[in-house]
Structures are given as structure tokens and as C-alpha cells.
Amino acid sequence: MTTTATIEAVWRIEQPKLAARLTRTLRDVGLAEEVVQDAFVLALERWPRDGIPHNPAAWLTRVATNRALDRLRRTVLIDGKHRQLAVDLAELERAMPDIESALDEDIDDDLLRLVFTACHLVLPAEQRAALALRMLGGLSRLEIARAFLVPEATVAQRIVRAKRTLRDAGIAFETPRGQERRERLGAVLEVIYLIFNEGYVASSGPDWLRADLSNEAMRLGRLLATLMPEQSEVIGLLSLMELSASRFGARTDGAGNPILLLDQDRSRWDWSLIRRGLDGLNRAMALTPTPGPYQLQAMIAACHARAVSAADTDWIAIAAYYQALALAAPSPIVEVNRAVAAGMAFGPAQGLAIADALRDEPRLKDTHLLPTVRGDLLARLGRTEEARAEFRRAAELTGNEKERALLLARAGSKLT
Amino acid sequence: MRFMMLMIPGGYATAAPDVRPEAEAVATMMKYNEELKRAGVLLALDGLHPPSSGARVSFKGGKPAVTDGPFAEVKEVLGGYWMLDVRSPEEAIEWARRCPAGENDIIEVRRVFEMNDFPEDVQKVVDGFDELKD
Numbered sequence: 001m002t003t004t005a006t007i008e009a010v011w012r013i014e015q016p017k018l019a020a021r022l023t024r025t026l027r028d029v030g031l032a033e034e035v036v037q038d039a040f041v042l043a044l045e046r047w048p049r050d051g052i053p054h055n056p057a058a059w060l061t062r063v064a065t066n067r068a069l070d071r072l073r074r075t076v077l078i079d080g081k082h083r084q085l086a087v088d089l090a091e092l093e094r095a096m097p098d099i100e101s102a103l104d105e106d107i108d109d110d111l112l113r114l115v116f117t118a119c120h121l122v123l124p125a126e127q128r129a130a131l132a133l134r135m136l137g138g139l140s141r142l143e144i145a146r147a148f149l150v151p152e153a154t155v156a157q158r159i160v161r162a163k164r165t166l167r168d169a170g171i172a173f174e175t176p177r178g179q180e181r182r183e184r185l186g187a188v189l190e191v192i193y194l195i196f197n198e199g200y201v202a203s204s205g206p207d208w209l210r211a212d213l214s215n216e217a218m219r220l221g222r223l224l225a226t227l228m229p230e231q232s233e234v235i236g237l238l239s240l241m242e243l244s245a246s247r248f249g250a251r252t253d254g255a256g257n258p259i260l261l262l263d264q265d266r267s268r269w270d271w272s273l274i275r276r277g278l279d280g281l282n283r284a285m286a287l288t289p290t291p292g293p294y295q296l297q298a299m300i301a302a303c304h305a306r307a308v309s310a311a312d313t314d315w316i317a318i319a320a321y322y323q324a325l326a327l328a329a330p331s332p333i334v335e336v337n338r339a340v341a342a343g344m345a346f347g348p349a350q351g352l353a354i355a356d357a358l359r360d361e362p363r364l365k366d367t368h369l370l371p372t373v374r375g376d377l378l379a380r381l382g383r384t385e386e387a388r389a390e391f392r393r394a395a396e397l398t399g400n401e402k403e404r405a406l407l408l409a410r411a412g413s414k415l416t
Numbered sequence: 417m418r419f420m421m422l423m424i425p426g427g428y429a430t431a432a433p434d435v436r437p438e439a440e441a442v443a444t445m446m447k448y449n450e451e452l453k454r455a456g457v458l459l460a461l462d463g464l465h466p467p468s469s470g471a472r473v474s475f476k477g478g479k480p481a482v483t484d485g486p487f488a489e490v491k492e493v494l495g496g497y498w499m500l501d502v503r504s505p506e507e508a509i510e511w512a513r514r515c516p517a518g519e520n521d522i523i524e525v526r527r528v529f530e531m532n533d534f535p536e537d538v539q540k541v542v543d544g545f546d547e548l549k550d
Contacts, residue, residue, distance in 0.1 A: 009507035013455060013514075108454070215501065219456030226453045249531050268531065276459070 007047050010056050011040055015138030016223075018060050020110035021102075023135075023173055025092065026068055029117055030163035033135060035071070039064040058100045069093065111136075112175050112227045118162075119188040122169050127162035128191040129198075130155050136223070137216050147213050148198060185228075189237050189294060192220050196241050200248075214245055225280075232287040235280050236295030242277035243301035246270040257402055262310040274305045293329035296321050315345035332361045336369050339377070348380040368397040372407065379410075388412075418459065418501055418528035419508035425495035426520020430486060433469035444516045452498065452511065463496035492522065499528070 015036065022032040039060045053059040072089050095102070118131040129148075133139045141159065145152040176184045199213030221238035228234050250268035252258055259265075281302055284295050291299065300321045307313040322338035335358055343351020355374050364370045375390030391411035395404045437445075452458035464470075468486040475481075487493075502508050505527065512523045531539055 003506070005504055005506040006510065009502075009504055009510040012503060012507060013510060016455075111454070212503070215503075219501070222456035222458075223454060226450075226456070254536075270531075272459075 004044070004048070007043060007052065010052055011043065012138045014057050014060055015040070016111060016114070016136045017057065017107050018064060019135040020107060020114040021061060022064050022068070023114055023117070024110045025065065025095070027173055029114075029131075029135075029166050029171075029173070031068055031071065032064075033131075033159070033163060035064040035067040036060075036135075038067045055100070055103075057103050061099050061103065062096075065092070065096065065099065069096075108227055109175065111223070113173050115188055115224065115227070116175055116184055117166065117171060117173055119184075119191050120166060120171055121184055121187045122165055122171065123162050125191055125194055127158045127165070128187065129195050130158040131162045132191055132220065133195065133216065134159060136220060139216070185231065185233065188224070189233060192217050192224070193237060193241070193294070195220070196244075200244060214241070214248075217241060218245065230287065232284040233292040233294050235284040235287070236292060236298050239277045239280035239284060240294050240298035240301055242273045242280065243298060243305050246273035246277065246305065261304060262313075266307075266309065269305070278302055278305065291324070291328075293325060296325045296328060300325075313344070315341055319345040332358060332363045333369070335361075336364070336373055340373055343373075343377050343380070348377040352377040352381065366397065368394040368403070368407070371397065375407075375410065417503070417505075418499060418530070419505070420526050420528055421498040421500065421508065421512050421515070422494055422524040422526060423496045423498075423515075423517070424492045424522040424524060426518060426522075428466055428495045429490055429493045431466035431468060433466055435466050437463075441518075448514065448516050449498075451514070452500070457500045457502050457507075457511065458498065459501050460499040461497065464494055466495075467493045 018039070019032055019036050022036055023029050026032050026035075042063055043056075043060065047053075069089070069092060072092070076089065114135060115132075118135050119128045123131070126148075130144055133144050133147075134141070139147070141155045142152050145155040148155070175181070196214050196217035199215070199217065218238065218241050221234070221241055224231075224234050225238050246269045247261070247264060249270060250259065250264040250266070277298065281295070281298050284291070284298070288295075300318050303314050303318045303321070319338065319341040322334060322341045326334050326338055335354060339351045339354035339358070341351075342354055352374065355370065355377060358364060358370055361370075371390040371394035375387045375394060378384075378387035378390060388411045391407050395407035395411060398404050398407065449458065449461060452461075466485075467490070470485045472483045472485070472487055473480050474483065498511075500508055500511060502511070505525075508525050508527075512525050515523055517523060
């Protein structure tokens, strides 16, 4: 008797390759996703009784391809012979006996094509995330739904819409080249980082599945780094994720209250993740003289990781990297962080000059971020009353009760 | 969760110090390692020289005593390891099953302790230890 956990393990290992292979032979992501799922359902039914086949990859490929043939034949029957199929049915039937030998073919190109297709720019980020976790991570719709705290039907709909969009837009199953590759790689990295952050936000909570999203994202990052070892931003993102994840264990106290980076007990950081993050960063640095946004963020995270104590932090380097980040990927949030870093590196007046320039920024209007930072800088300049007003404003804007209490305390207390 | 796959090659306990794996065996193993990498689960791996060129330090009676290899009384010795990041113990075992190992080889699959596995008082004692690793 084979347990479900063992079948799931085999499934997780085989699923991405199966999806990549099927998408190539069928030239249709949607159909591939469906028949791959069919194959898994059948495995869950058969394997507990019959045991796991000697060559599970061959078994799954054969079942999935047969299902695809059935569906395609039915389509031809219903819609008539003249309907254009994405794939030559007869050719597919002829290829069936050679399935086992086809398994030995290099899968990397197919996997890379699947990455670029599932994470295509035409899809909204949330659909990309669902499709990537589904086809490359091998997660079920229910698992994705639990991880993103949405109903399963929502995930199912996201996947259906994504598949329809890819089909209607006639997206080819291919790896883009040149300038297009750079743009589309951005869409891929964005969605991996989105998945990571979903887990990052959640990983203090009791729900392991949500927290595990960060690990899922790191595995996707490692897959990508294997497929594209020459892309500095791929390695930069992986390094950023590893360095950020190294602080998971130190981010909350025993009662679940968040602990800010500079107040964290550094002995609780995961040093094996830090080592891998720093190694990756070194490789990325060797690849390019001009680091991209993810690599720059990894460089900032590395400054924190390398500092033995908060007081040892190299703020001048961090301020410089934020300056570079503001040029490479400008955003109000980057500017706020640049203000903090400049304040630490060159004194509160320098930081305040950057923060003050943001006061009319509409995208910061509804967050407590800017008033908190300004309050801090003003307090350090001895402008106590202005600082208090900023902390009060920040307290009104934050949605977090614990943070509000903290900010109100600063608004009322003697500021040093 | 992190797991270690510990390779215990058959006959390695008595292998000569200059024994090296053959090119063909290495090529097969490299293919397997590539699979692990491609799945995003491989964190680290290393191979070990035979124990005949190693040493054992034992602590009988509280005093360290050094014995040079080979170690006649030891039948199973390590030949290398893989460190994996996987979703379940079953996944780690499934990866071990797929290893192109020889018929006398054994792979032991062991979970790596994380800080959260320890009770609070142990965590306190361990605090600061990680800094040593850097």
C-alpha cells in the first residue's frame, strides 16, 4: 500500500517536467494543464492499489498524452474536421510508442519555455502566480487558494482566465530572445518575488502553508538559476530571497509582536541561508558591472547580513545602493528607504531633505510610512513638536493596532 | 524542511586512500545531481575521501584519543552527502530512491534540526551559536 504522501512526493518531482513536455507536444498550455491534472487524479486512484510504477514519468506521460488524444479527437468530432487544432493529431498518435525514449531528451528548454509562457506579460500578476505554482510548483488549486487566502473557486477562475488569455492572444510556447527576453524575464521575476512576499508576510502566522510559499518561491528561483545561470537578476532575486528569509526566525517575539530589523537578535538569523545568499550575490556581481533592481536589493540585504551588530551596519553603502535603486527602479517606497538610509549614513538633515520632497507624493498619502520616517528624523534633529505631530499622523494611518500603540507612545513620550 | 541524504557506499570502509570514483560513475551521478538542481531542491553536496586517509577521535573516559584510518571495527562509513530543501519527508525519500547508487550502497535520509525544533530553553542556550558558523 502506497501512501498519499509518497504519491504526492513523486507527483511534485514529476509534475513540472510533465507539464513542460506536454505543453510542447500539445502546443497548448491549457490542454496540458488539464490532462496533467487528469493523470494525477488517475495516479491517486491507481497507485495506492497497484504501487508506484517503475517509471512514473513514463506512466504519467502516457496517461496524460492519451487523455489529450481523447479530448482532441472529441473536439474534432464535435466541431468538424476543419477546425484548426494547434497540434497534428496523427503526428501525436504516431509519437505515442516512443514516449519512453522521448523522456531522455533534454527537458531544460521545455521548462524554460513553460516558465516564460506561464509567467507571460499579458497575464495579470495574480494569474501568473497561480499558473506558475500550478504548473511549475505542482501545487493543487486548493493549496494555492489556502496559501493566498482566497476561495478555491477564485484560483480555478484565475487559471481558467489565464489559459484563455494565453490561447486568445496566440502566445507561442517559446523562449523569447533579445530585448523581449529582458522584458519578459521581468514578468517572471516579478511573480516569483510576489509569491515569496506572500509567504514572507505570513510566515509568523500559524498557517504553515502560507509560510511555505516563500520556500516555494525560492525553489522556483533555484530552478530558474539552473536554467539561466548567466542572468544576474535571476541570481540577484534568489540571493535577495535567501537573505530576506534568513531573518524569518527573528522577526517576531514570543508573543508574535514584530521586531524591526535593527532590533532583531542576529544570532537567530539563519546563517546557512545567509551564506548561500552571499555566495549567490558574489556570482551575480561577477556577471555584470551594472546590477539590476533585484541585485541591488540583495546588496542592501547583504549589508545588513554582514553587520555583526546593528551599529556595524554600513549605512553609506546602503544609501549608495538605494540611490542606484532609485535610478534603476524609481518608486516612492524606494525614496522613503533612501531617506532612512541617508539619515543613518549622513545625518538626519540629509534624510529629511529626501523625505520632505515626498510630501506631495499621492502614492504615499494613505500610508503611515512617510510620517513615521519624518517623525524619526525630526526627533533626531530636536524638532520635537513637529516630530510628535508626525507620529500622531502616522498612528492615524496605520492599520496595525500594535504599531499604532507604538507610534502614539512616541507621539506622547519625551523624544530623544 | 531540510534533509540530508547520507551516502554510505558499500566497501568504502576498506577502500584504499587513493581510491577515486570512475568517470562513468561520476557522469551518472552528475546527471542525478542536475535533476536535484533543476527541481530547485539541492542546497549543497560533497564527497568524502575514504576513511583510510581519515582519523577518528574518541572520548572514552572523557579523554580524546585519536585513531588513524582505516577503522577495522567500522563496517558502514560515509562517502558523501546531499543537503536538500523539500516539502515532506516522503519527497526526501523519493529523491533517495532515484539515486543511481551501486547495489551495495545505502543512503540514509535524515531531517536537519531547525531552531524551532528545540524547546525555548534550548533555543536560549543555542543563541549566539550560529554566529560561530560564519
